[in-house]
Amino acid sequence: ESKLPGFATHQIGVAGAVVDESNGKVLVVQDKNKTKNAWKFPGGLSDPGENIVTAVREVLEETGIRSEFRSLLSIRQQHNHPGAFGMSDIYVICRLRPLSYDIHFCTRECERCEWLSLAELARTADTTPITSRVARLLLHGLERGFESIDLAMEELPAVYSGMFYQLYHRQIPSS
């Protein structure tokens, strides 16, 4: 048996749920040429070497909204993904906080882009199951505090000198 490491097997997609806490709205898009009338969080494939927090860049390019990373919310693993030439796919949804509010969306990628109330997104049929699920998660966070749903991120030094990695897990209360 070979002990050589295997080849890369996964592509990583990231999406950003930009939540405006002042009014309970979240930024959503409808893709062109894909699932009809389905609201989704903006995002896309991360480029090689990019971090999960690349969601901030994806959201900016797709919607014109500037934002900052707050936490990791959910992870999906799927195999034989048609969009990945049969490879596996990890799809991560992050929680972002908006730094701007005027939408200028990419008309090449999106059909529509709006600030939609989380309550409406959690209840509409015009969305995907995973978006609906995360909308309910975010609604819970909005009402009870996001610390109940967040995975915090921390950057730590790797054992290989000069390198860093990002670690995501539940915040351990300092008490």
Add this chain to the structure above:
Amino acid sequence: ESKLPGFATHQIGVAGAVVDESNGKVLVVQDKNKTKNAWKFPGGLSDPGENIVTAVREVLEETGIRSEFRSLLSIRQQHNHPGAFGMSDIYVICRLRPLSYDIHFCTRECERCEWLSLAELARTADTTPITSRVARLLLHGLERGFESIDLAMEELPAVYSGMFYQLYHRQIPSS
């Protein structure tokens, strides 16, 4: 600009923290030929097409301990990983529950394998930073309930017929 999807960029490693709740001990190994005297959770690279819950298989092969999947605890993303030929690496640690207790470890991979108390693992210098961190997380879970640190897993149908994916996020209280 090409709209073709990119190639796979990540390899996925999984490790299992098998926690015996009856005595607060966790299953740890020391690798052969790697970091000296560093306790780690057993694990390895997932084979193509395998799920994150492959941690159960990795733990069995490496330690002889049978276990069942309970939750996802942490995710690390690292780029230019030396063991991945410069590709990126996602390393996931799961919480497992033991179904057997007698260790029969793989002498080709491991130098040592023991049930170690979580309190000791959280405080020893003979471990890696990420293992130490997750030991503290698990200690908190052992004392206050694992629901405070767990990401639950659920299998959902994909939009492509006949396929399923695994979704991990914080449990939403049903209340």
